Amino acid sequence: MVTKETLTLAALIFVARVCDVSLGTFRHAMVIRGKRLLSFWIAFFEMLIWVFAVSKVLSDLSAPITAFAYALGFATGTFVGITLEGKLKIGDQAVKVFSSIGDEVAAQLRTDGFRVTTFNGQGRDGEVILLFVQVRRRDAQKVLKLARTVDPNCYLVIEDIRWRENALT
Secondary structure (H helix, E strand, O other): OOOHHHHHHHHHHHHHHHHHHHHHHHHHHHHHOOOHHHHHHHHHHHHHHHHHHHHHHHHOOOOHHHHHHHHHHHHHHHHHHHHHHHHHOOOEEEEEEEEOOHHHHHHHHHHOOOOEEEEEEEEOOEEEEEEEEEEEHHHHHHHHHHHHHHOOOOEEEEEEEOOOOOOOO
């Protein structure tokens, strides 16, 4: 029989796991972006919560509902962490636009306030212009829409940019 206390403990474990795994997912994204100090503090709180959650599960292995809550919290936390990181859109991205009418696309992007660097190149179907636009992640979709408005056939690539001091060391 499952008691009220066991259900409360299972709910607490679930919430703790959602929190610590969400923090872990977010921390991983910050590590990739080179945010060392933020990653440090996220890791500290992530592990503090994890130690609490795992100790509660291991303190009484006779209640399988706590193990179930632990696993469900892990899965939910992964989903929540990815969702939060996607909504916060922290960091910068490089949007690369390949277009046969790149000068026109560049002019439109510059009119809308984006800094654009262009390179001439040779593609499969002839000459192309590569536009390189560095933007905050939250502005990347705007660049895509503007580029597609001018040239619906342009080819787009988006890459995350990682800033790091002393990149060569």
